[in-house]
Amino acid sequence: MKIIISENSHSKGAFSSFTLDSKSFQNKKDGIVELLNAVLNESVVKNDNIVFKDNSGRLSTKNADLSQELTKMAAVIQNATINQKTFNIGKAKLLTSLKLKDYDFDQTVNEKSISALSLLDVQAFYNEISPEKTFLTVAGDVNLANAKVAVKNAFGNWKKSGIHEITNEAK
Numbered sequence: 280m281k282i283i284i285s286e287n288s289h290s291k292g293a294f295s296s297f298t299l300d301s302k303s304f305q306n307k308k309d310g311i312v313e314l315l316n317a318v319l320n321e322s323v324v325k326n327d328n329i330v331f332k333d334n335s336g337r338l339s340t341k342n343a344d345l346s347q348e349l350t351k352m353a354a355v356i357q358n359a360t361i362n363q364k365t366f367n368i369g370k371a372k373l374l375t376s377l378k379l380k381d382y383d384f385d386q387t388v389n390e391k392s393i394s395a396l397s398l399l400d401v402q403a404f405y406n407e408i409s410p411e412k413t414f415l416t417v418a419g420d421v422n423l424a425n426a427k428v429a430v431k432n433a434f435g436n437w438k439k440s441g442i443h444e445i446t447n448e449a450k
Contacts, residue, residue, distance in 0.1 A: 280410040280434060283417070284426045290419035293345040293426075297336040297356060303412035304404075310392035311404045313384060317369030318401055322355045329355065342420045346429035349417075353433035361405055366398045410437050 316331035340348040
């Protein structure tokens, strides 16, 4: 994982962005990132500080809560619940958003591309995600040393390349 930390004591909070390295995923299916984001959002249990959209997971919190919130975001990324239930809900929400045109998605993200994706497609794409194919940015009202510790605590045990375990049962 490539990590960027930027201190700004004038900022009103601490922010983090988990981003996929687009060069590592050039042969992905149209809409797969957006559908994975929709499924990951179903795994974020009642946490308004974390959202998955576009090509990233985003965290916005107070400096004092950075370590705890970053650990929660890392848990979702590393141990996502990708089963039929979360897939169906995420896919339905994404299709509704496309119909309402309430967000400016890339032109390859449309009803046809999303409808063509299966649970197995999303699980396979998720399994391709590993630290060496990602970036993590931490910025705002953060202390460099504390941010490094928070990142290490949150992502330090994430294994390089390999298959993530996926929960297939509906919960």
